[in-house]
Amino acid sequence: MTENTHSGSELSPEEMQAVIERILATEQADSGTDRGRVLGGKAQALSVLEKEHSEFDGEQQELAERRALRRTAGLSTELEDVTEVEYRQLRLERVVLAGLWTEGTLADAENSLRELAALAETAGSEVLDGLVQKRAKPDPGTFLGSGKALELRDIVMATGADTVVVDSELAPSQRRALEDIVKVKVIDRTSLILDIFAQHAKSREGKAQVELAQLEYLLPRLRGWGESMSRQAGGQVGSGGAGMGSRGPGETKIELDRRKIRNRMAKLRKEIEGMKPAREAKRANRKRNEVPSVAIAGYTNAGKSSLLNRLTDAGVLVENALFATLDPTVRRAQTPDGITYTLADTVGFVRSLPTQLVEAFRSTLEEVADADLILHVVDASHPDPEGQIAAVRTVFTEVDARKVPEIIVLNKADAADPFVLERIRQREPRTMVVSARTGAGIPELLEEVSRSIPRPDVRLEILVPYQRGDVLSKLHEGESEILSIEHLGEGSRVSVIVRKSLAAELEQFVIHE
Numbered sequence: 001m002t003e004n005t006h007s008g009s010e011l012s013p014e015e016m017q018a019v020i021e022r023i024l025a026t027e028q029a030d031s032g033t034d035r036g037r038v039l040g041g042k043a044q045a046l047s048v049l050e051k052e053h054s055e056f057d058g059e060q061q062e063l064a065e066r067r068a069l070r071r072t073a074g075l076s077t078e079l080e081d082v083t084e085v086e087y088r089q090l091r092l093e094r095v096v097l098a099g100l101w102t103e104g105t106l107a108d109a110e111n112s113l114r115e116l117a118a119l120a121e122t123a124g125s126e127v128l129d130g131l132v133q134k135r136a137k138p139d140p141g142t143f144l145g146s147g148k149a150l151e152l153r154d155i156v157m158a159t160g161a162d163t164v165v166v167d168s169e170l171a172p173s174q175r176r177a178l179e180d181i182v183k184v185k186v187i188d189r190t191s192l193i194l195d196i197f198a199q200h201a202k203s204r205e206g207k208a209q210v211e212l213a214q215l216e217y218l219l220p221r222l223r224g225w226g227e228s229m230s231r232q233a234g235g236q237v238g239s240g241g242a243g244m245g246s247r248g249p250g251e252t253k254i255e256l257d258r259r260k261i262r263n264r265m266a267k268l269r270k271e272i273e274g275m276k277p278a279r280e281a282k283r284a285n286r287k288r289n290e291v292p293s294v295a296i297a298g299y300t301n302a303g304k305s306s307l308l309n310r311l312t313d314a315g316v317l318v319e320n321a322l323f324a325t326l327d328p329t330v331r332r333a334q335t336p337d338g339i340t341y342t343l344a345d346t347v348g349f350v351r352s353l354p355t356q357l358v359e360a361f362r363s364t365l366e367e368v369a370d371a372d373l374i375l376h377v378v379d380a381s382h383p384d385p386e387g388q389i390a391a392v393r394t395v396f397t398e399v400d401a402r403k404v405p406e407i408i409v410l411n412k413a414d415a416a417d418p419f420v421l422e423r424i425r426q427r428e429p430r431t432m433v434v435s436a437r438t439g440a441g442i443p444e445l446l447e448e449v450s451r452s453i454p455r456p457d458v459r460l461e462i463l464v465p466y467q468r469g470d471v472l473s474k475l476h477e478g479e480s481e482i483l484s485i486e487h488l489g490e491g492s493r494v495s496v497i498v499r500k501s502l503a504a505e506l507e508q509f510v511i512h513e
Helices: 013-031 061-066 106-122 146-159 172-182 189-200 204-221 253-288 304-312 355-360 362-369 385-398 418-427 442-452 469-475 500-505
Strands: 093-101 125-134 163-166 185-188 293-298 329-334 340-345 373-379 406-411 431-433 458-464 480-487 492-498
Touching: 093 106, 093 146, 106 125, 106 189, 125 146, 146 172, 163 172, 163 189, 172 185, 172 204, 185 189, 189 204, 189 355, 204 253, 204 355, 293 304, 293 362, 293 385, 304 329, 304 340, 304 373, 304 406, 304 442, 355 362, 373 385, 373 442, 385 418, 406 418, 406 442, 418 431, 431 442, 458 500, 469 480, 469 492, 492 500
Parallel strands: 093 125, 093 163, 163 185, 293 340, 293 373, 373 406, 406 431
Antiparallel strands: 329 340, 458 492, 480 492
16 A cells, blocks of 8 residues: 555445535535634544544553643632632633634635634633634734724623734734733734643753743843833942942843843753754664664644554553644664664644744754654644645755655544545655554555665675574564575574675675675
């Protein structure tokens, strides 16, 4: 099952009826919907699964730890008597989403907003409403335009929201102007993604990378009022009457904050650079031993970690959420005929992935650029799988990974539309259809990986003395392909295909005929 092989393009009557019912249900939903307001129910970017985990995902202790303390929607400690000492509410942030439709189709704009809803839910918010505005380009003042901003304010007041999330990156001036109109906190898509990364980062390197990205985002967005604009030194008044040597313009509080942020960023870059040699040493060791590497990459929540667990029993965290896992995981695997290779699970991608994150995680994403093969995992049940593929390939280009051989792995086939699967297989030259949850298509995927990774290419005829059993043991460890073994009086004659590095070690046993 490799390049566009078809196991039968005709659908059974039951499958055809299911497709027709889905189409009719979609049309009925569209006919009764206000086209300006697009949200209703759970975000569509999250998978609808009866069972979240399979037996290959292990005990998921890390997930249990993450869910050990959760806020619950609808509960509060709001007091009716405002004369009480404390008056507070403990609840999820209640958010309203706003986006622009500047290009593409309306379906593309709605899918993008639903993905933003999934991001907001992952960050721990309760999504109340969302709207999309058709504009040729964003308004330079308020992003949405003054009229739409006033309409957004009315929606915020009607729903009782305390936050507005905009489906784009806002300029500092646009964010301030929008906050002045809607009278609640306004954040953009980039800030939301950075917040999710900060919640989910576990390793020391991951936390440092996320903090660096957050500071790079924050630096141009610092603002100061009142005391923030006062001078910290200058004359006898500015330095508490310090007198000579203290006179001058001094430094405002906002300038002091900027300097502190730059110093912290420099320290973080130094720390990340200091962590780099350990990872490079491991990678160099794999290259020295000529161990093929396979990188699992793809859109967030496409099932990369589930696929890694299915292929290697890694037991890494699996959650039906966006950016559930950030830290890369590398596991050893073997082809059906015994060739050893490594599988690396990488951080997920998303549309308009913040450039700060791409730069901060560049050292981690090098696993993709240095791989011998990329398994590009796609959620085939998503409303826009082609859009996911394009977004991931954009990041591949940014990290110089476009030249690495790629296999499109259409995951979640058990929940996907057969027409969508066939459409993608027609467009992509190399596709595999699998389900990490049920195991369908996994044997065929393993065979395709076995054919695609670099294999031993030096054929030797060697005679190994019986007292050198360690040599035969090494040949059986997966770094070679044994064609035949014949046991003679003076030793074992082996016809074998090995890698160049191992061929040099076996030179003393080579039979020269």
